[in-house]
Amino acid sequence: RFIIFHSNPFLIQLFYFISISFAGFLALKILEPGNEVNRLKNLDLFFTSVSASTVSSMGTVEMEVFSDSQLWVLILLMLVGGEVFTSMLGLQFMKARFKSEGPTKKRAESLSTDLEVPICTNLDDESQLKCTILAGTLSKMHLPEGEHLKHDAIQYLGYVVLCYLIVATLSGSSFILLYLSFVSNARDVLESKGIRISTFSFFTAVSSLGNCGFTPANENMMIFKKNSILLLLIVPQVLAGNTLFPVFLRFMIWVVKKLTKREELNYMIQHPRATRYKHLLPPEHSGYLAFTVLGFILVQMVLFCSLEWNSEALQGLNSFQKLVGALFQSVNSRHAGESIIDLSKLSPAILVLYVVMMYLPPYTSFLPIKDVEWRSVDEKEGNERGKLLKSLIFSQLSYLVIFITLICITERKAMIEDPLNFNVFNIVFEVISAYGNVGFSIGYSCQRLLKPNNSCKDAWYGFVGRWSNQGKLILLFVMLFGRLKKFNMEGGKAWKLS
Amino acid sequence: RFIIFHSNPFLIQLFYFISISFAGFLALKILEPGNEVNRLKNLDLFFTSVSASTVSSMGTVEMEVFSDSQLWVLILLMLVGGEVFTSMLGLQFMKARFKSEGPTKKRAESLSTDLEVPICTNLDDESQLKCTILAGTLSKMHLPEGEHLKHDAIQYLGYVVLCYLIVATLSGSSFILLYLSFVSNARDVLESKGIRISTFSFFTAVSSLGNCGFTPANENMMIFKKNSILLLLIVPQVLAGNTLFPVFLRFMIWVVKKLTKREELNYMIQHPRATRYKHLLPPEHSGYLAFTVLGFILVQMVLFCSLEWNSEALQGLNSFQKLVGALFQSVNSRHAGESIIDLSKLSPAILVLYVVMMYLPPYTSFLPIKDVEWRSVDEKEGNERGKLLKSLIFSQLSYLVIFITLICITERKAMIEDPLNFNVFNIVFEVISAYGNVGFSIGYSCQRLLKPNNSCKDAWYGFVGRWSNQGKLILLFVMLFGRLKKFNMEGGKAWKLS
Ligand SMILES: [K+]
Ligand SMILES: [K+]
Numbered sequence: 002r003f004i005i006f007h008s009n010p011f012l013i014q015l016f017y018f019i020s021i022s023f024a025g026f027l028a029l030k031i032l033e034p035g036n037e038v039n040r041l042k043n044l045d046l047f048f049t050s051v052s053a054s055t056v057s058s059m060g061t062v063e064m065e066v067f068s069d070s071q072l073w074v075l076i077l078l079m080l081v082g083g084e085v086f087t088s089m090l091g092l093q094f095m096k097a098r099f100k101s102e103g104p105t106k107k108r109a110e111s112l113s114t115d116l117e118v119p120i121c122t123n124l125d126d127e128s129q130l131k132c133t134i135l136a137g138t139l140s141k142m143h144l145p146e147g148e149h150l151k152h153d154a155i156q157y158l159g160y161v162v163l164c165y166l167i168v169a170t171l172s173g174s175s176f177i178l179l180y181l182s183f184v185s186n187a188r189d190v191l192e193s194k195g196i197r198i199s200t201f202s203f204f205t206a207v208s209s210l211g212n213c214g215f216t217p218a219n220e221n222m223m224i225f226k227k228n229s230i231l232l233l234l235i236v237p238q239v240l241a242g243n244t245l246f247p248v249f250l251r252f253m254i255w256v257v258k259k260l261t262k263r264e265e266l267n268y269m270i271q272h273p274r275a276t277r278y279k280h281l282l283p284p285e286h287s288g289y290l291a292f293t294v295l296g297f298i299l300v301q302m303v304l305f306c307s308l309e310w311n312s313e314a315l316q317g318l319n320s321f322q323k324l325v326g327a328l329f330q331s332v333n334s335r336h337a338g339e340s341i342i343d344l345s346k347l348s349p350a351i352l353v354l355y356v357v358m359m360y361l362p363p364y365t366s367f368l369p370i371k372d373v374e375w376r377s378v379d380e381k382e383g384n385e386r387g388k389l390l391k392s393l394i395f396s397q398l399s400y401l402v403i404f405i406t407l408i409c410i411t412e413r414k415a416m417i418e419d420p421l422n423f424n425v426f427n428i429v430f431e432v433i434s435a436y437g438n439v440g441f442s443i444g445y446s447c448q449r450l451l452k453p454n455n456s457c458k459d460a461w462y463g464f465v466g467r468w469s470n471q472g473k474l475i476l477l478f479v480m481l482f483g484r485l486k487k488f489n490m491e492g493g494k495a496w497k498l499s
Numbered sequence: 500r501f502i503i504f505h506s507n508p509f510l511i512q513l514f515y516f517i518s519i520s521f522a523g524f525l526a527l528k529i530l531e532p533g534n535e536v537n538r539l540k541n542l543d544l545f546f547t548s549v550s551a552s553t554v555s556s557m558g559t560v561e562m563e564v565f566s567d568s569q570l571w572v573l574i575l576l577m578l579v580g581g582e583v584f585t586s587m588l589g590l591q592f593m594k595a596r597f598k599s600e601g602p603t604k605k606r607a608e609s610l611s612t613d614l615e616v617p618i619c620t621n622l623d624d625e626s627q628l629k630c631t632i633l634a635g636t637l638s639k640m641h642l643p644e645g646e647h648l649k650h651d652a653i654q655y656l657g658y659v660v661l662c663y664l665i666v667a668t669l670s671g672s673s674f675i676l677l678y679l680s681f682v683s684n685a686r687d688v689l690e691s692k693g694i695r696i697s698t699f700s701f702f703t704a705v706s707s708l709g710n711c712g713f714t715p716a717n718e719n720m721m722i723f724k725k726n727s728i729l730l731l732l733i734v735p736q737v738l739a740g741n742t743l744f745p746v747f748l749r750f751m752i753w754v755v756k757k758l759t760k761r762e763e764l765n766y767m768i769q770h771p772r773a774t775r776y777k778h779l780l781p782p783e784h785s786g787y788l789a790f791t792v793l794g795f796i797l798v799q800m801v802l803f804c805s806l807e808w809n810s811e812a813l814q815g816l817n818s819f820q821k822l823v824g825a826l827f828q829s830v831n832s833r834h835a836g837e838s839i840i841d842l843s844k845l846s847p848a849i850l851v852l853y854v855v856m857m858y859l860p861p862y863t864s865f866l867p868i869k870d871v872e873w874r875s876v877d878e879k880e881g882n883e884r885g886k887l888l889k890s891l892i893f894s895q896l897s898y899l900v901i902f903i904t905l906i907c908i909t910e911r912k913a914m915i916e917d918p919l920n921f922n923v924f925n926i927v928f929e930v931i932s933a934y935g936n937v938g939f940s941i942g943y944s945c946q947r948l949l950k951p952n953n954s955c956k957d958a959w960y961g962f963v964g965r966w967s968n969q970g971k972l973i974l975l976f977v978m979l980f981g982r983l984k985k986f987n988m989e990g991g992k993a994w995k996l997s
C-alpha cells in the first residue's frame with residue numbers, strides 16, 4: 002500500500018490500463034462464441050480491448066462479430082477507461098493518501114514534502130517574483146487551518162464526480178432508449194442486425210460519455226445519419242464526458258451548492274486548484290475553455306459546410322440533417338470519434354483540420370490570462386541526474402514522428418503496391434487518431450487498389466485493420482501513449498528552436 | 500533615416516526581401532531573350548525571383564531556360580538574400596544606430612530604453628530570481644565602461660562577417676572551378692548543356708553557401724551523383740553558410756584573434772551576446788549546436804543507407820558514391836535543398852524524416868544547459884493592447900496547417916483527379932520545404948497519373964510548378980514567411996495544451 006501510494010502516478014496509470022486491457026482481452030476470449038468458424042486473432046482481440054480501455058475506438062475487427070455478452074465486456078472497459086472514471090479513482094487515491102499520512106504528520110512535513118505551493122509559471126519576470134513571494138506567504142498562512150476542510154472537499158468531490166458519472170450515463174442511455182422506443186425505423190435497423198435495443202442504448206451512452214466512440218453496429222453511426230434527433234441527443238453526452246467536462250462539473254457543483262449549502266462545495270468553487278483535481282478549473286479558465294471548444298466546433302462546421310454541402314458524402318440528406326451531421330462530426334473529432342460518414346469521401350482540407358483537432362488535447366484552451374498553477378513540490382524536485390534524464394525526453398510531436406516513421410517502415414511494401422490506400426497522410430491520420438484517442442479512420446477501400454483484385458473484400462473496420470502485425474502493435478502502443486500523454490506534456494524543453 | 504532605424508526590424512526585413520524580389524523580377528524580365536517563343540509567365544518569373552532571394556530554390560520553371568545574364572541576376576539575388584549577408588547588413592544598421600544616438604545620449608537613456616538587460620528565460624524560479632538580480636547588477640556595472648569597446652566590436656564584427664562571406668564564396672567557387680578543369684566528364688556535361696564553367700562554379704558556390712540550392716542545370720546535382728569529390732567540396736560550403744555558421748564564425752574570430760591580438764576580437768569571444776549578433780553564440784551553445792547538426796546528419800544517413808542501399812534511387816553507384824550521396828542528401832535537407840536523386844523514389848519513412856529536418860530552424864539545438872539570453876528591454880515592453888494582440892499570434896505549426904489547408908482547397912480538383920501526384924503528403928512536403936527555405940520537392944510525374952495522358956509532359960521543376968496560380972501565390976507567401984520566421988517564433992503562447 003505504501004509503495005503504491007508513493008510511487009509514480011504515471012506508472013500506476015500505466016499498470017492500470019495494461020491490467021484492465023489484459024482482463025478485457027481474457028474476458029473477450031472466454032466469451033467468444035464457440036461455433037464461429039473464423040475465430041478472431043488474439044492480436045485483434047487484444048487490440049480491441051486496448052482500444053476500448055483507452056477509449057480510442059480504433060478498430061481492426063467489425064463490431065457485429067461480438068456477442069451480446071462480449072459487448073458488455075466492452076461497456077465495462079469503456080466505463081473504467083474513461084477519463085471521468087479514472088480521475089475519480091485518482092481522487093480516491095488522494096483521499097487515501099491524506100488519511101494514511103494523517104493530519105499531524107502532515108502538518109509537520111507540510112512545507113517540505115507534500116503540500117502544494119503555487120508554482121507560478123508562464124509569467125513574466127516581475128509577476129513571477131511577486132507571485133512566488135505571495136504564494137509562499139499564502140501557503141504558509143492558509144494551509145494549516147484549511148487542511149481539514151480540504152480533506153473533506155476532496156472526499157466530497159469524489160462523490161460529486163461519481164454522481165456526475167451515474168447521472169450522465171443513466172440519463173444518456175434513457176434518452177437513447179426513449180428515442181429508439183418512439184422511432185421505429187431506427188429500432189428496425191438494430192433489430193435487423195440482431196442488436197438488442199437496451200444493449201445498444203447503454204453501450205452508446207457509455208461510449209459517448211467516455212468519448213470512446215465504439216457502437217455495436219459495424220457502420221458506427223452511419224446508419225443513423227438521418228436520425229438527427231438521436232445525433233443531437235449524443236452531442237451533449239460527448240461534450241459532457243470530455244472537452245466540456247470541467248465546465249459541466251463546475252456548473253453541477255454550483256447547483257448542488259445552491260441546493261445543499263455545504264461548505265465543502267463552496268471551498269471547491271473558491272479554491273479549485275487546492276483540490277489538486279485537474280478537471281476542476283478556475284472560473285476564467287473554464288470560460289476560456291468553453292469559448293475554445295465552441296470556437297473549434299464552429300471553425301470545423303464552417304469548413305465542413307462550405308466544402309461538403311453538395312458533395313457525395315452528404316447526399317440524400319436535407320439541410321437540417323446536413324447541419325446536424327456537420328455538428329456531430331465536428332464535436333466527434335474531439336475526441337469521441339463516432340462518425341456518420343465515410344471519412345475518405347471528405348475533402349482533404351477537412352481531413353487536415355481533423356488531424357489538428359484530433360491532435361489537440363481535450364483541455365486545449367486559448368488562455369491569455371495568467372493562470373497560477375498548483376503543483377506539488379515533489380513534482381518539482383529532482384537531482385542533477387533526474388534533470389539530465391528529463392532533458393532527454395522528446396516532445397509529443399517528436400514521438401509521433403518516430404511512430405509514423407516506424408509504421409512507414411513496417412508497411413513499406415503495401416505503400417509501394419497500394420499507394421492510394423497506403424499513403425503517408427492516411428497513416429498520419431491513423432496515428433494521430435490513435436494518439437488523440439479519437440478513433441477516426443480514413444479506412445481502406447478495395448476500389449482504391451491500382452490493380453483490381455477479386456480477393457480483396459471491403460470491411461467495416463479502420464485502416465489499421467489492414468496493417469501488418471508490427472504496425473498494429475505500434476498503433477496499440479500509440480493508443481496507450483496517447484491515453485497517458487498528460488504525464489509527458491513537458492518533454493522536449495531541452496531543445497531550442499531558433 | 501530616423502524612422503527606419505526606429506521602426507520594426509521585421510518590417511525592415513520584409514520590405515528588404517520584397518524589394519529585392521521585385522528588382523530581381525524586373526531584371527529577369529528585361530534580360531529575357533526576345534526570340535523565345537514560349538515566354539515565361541510573369542508569375543513564374545516573380546516566383547523564381549522570390550525563391551532565389553529567400554534562398555528557397557522552389558522551382559516552377561526549368562533552370563536551363565535562363566540565359567547566362569539571367570543566371571547572374573539569380574546569383575546576385577542569392578547573394579543578397581542569404582542569411583550571412585543579411586545578418587551583416589543588420590550589423591551595419593546596429594552600428595549606424597549606435598553612431599546616430601551617440602554615447603552621451605546613450606549613457607543617459609541607458610537603463611530605460613536601449614541597453615541590453617539579460618532576460619533570464621527558460622530557468623526555474625530560483626535561478627530566474629538569482630539571474631535577474633545578477634544580470635541587473637552586471638548591466639549597471641559593466642556597460643558604461645564597455646560601451647566604447649562594444650561599439651568597436653560591432654564595427655569589427657561587420658568586417659569579420661564580410662571577410663567570411665568573401666573568403667568562403669571565392670574559395671568555394673575556385674574549388675569547384677578547379678575540380679571542373681581537372682575532371683573532363685563533369686565539364687563535358689555542362690558544355691553539352693551550354694552552361695559556362697565559370698558561371699556554374701560561381702553560381703553553385705553562392706547557392707551552396709547561401710543555402711539556396713539552385714544550380715544552373717535542370718537536374719540540380721543529379722548529373723553529378725557519381726562525382727563524389729564535387730559533392731564533398733559542396734558539403735562544407737552548405738554547412739558553413741547556415742547550420743554550422745556560428746561554429747565556423749567563432750573559429751574564424753578565434754584564429755584572427757590569435758594572429759592580430761586585437762582587443763575587439765577578444766571582446767566578441769568573451770561577450771558574444773553583448774554584440775547582439777544572433778549568429779555569435781557562447782562556446783557551450785556552439786558546441787551543442789555542432790553536436791546537434793552532426794547528430795541529425797548521422798540519423799538521416801543511417802536511415803537513408805539502411806532503407807535505400809539497394810534501392811532504385813541509388814542504382815549504378817558504388818559503395819563510396821552511395822555513402823557520399825547519403826551524406827550530401829542529409830546535409831542538404833537542412834536547408835540548401837540540392838539533390839542528387841529523385842526524391843519521389845525514396846522510401847516514405849525518409850521523406851517523413853526530411854519533413855522534420857526541413858521544418859526545424861537552422862539553429863535547432865539540443866541545449867540542456869541554461870543559456871542566459873540577451874534581449875533589449877524595448878523588445879519586452881508593451882502595453883495591454885500589445886499584449887492582447889500578441890496573444891492572438893498563432894504558433895508556427897498553426898500557420899503551416901492553415902497554409903496546407905488553403906492549398907488543399909485551391910488544388911482540390913487535381914487532388915481528386917490525380918491523387919498519386921496531388922496527395923496531402925506531397926503538398927505538406929512542398930509547404931514545409933518552402934517554409935524551411937529548403938527547395939526539396941517530390942516533383943510531379945506523368946507516370947503517376949491514374950489515366951495515362953499523352954498531353955502530359957514531364958519537366959524538371961518542382962511539384963509547385965503544376966499548381967494553380969493561387970496555390971503558387973500561397974507558396975510564394977510561405978517562402979517569405981519562412982525566411983522571416985525568426986520574428987515569429989514566440990507565437991501561440993496564449994494557448995494552453997493540456
Ligand atoms: K474515441
Ligand atoms: K534552400
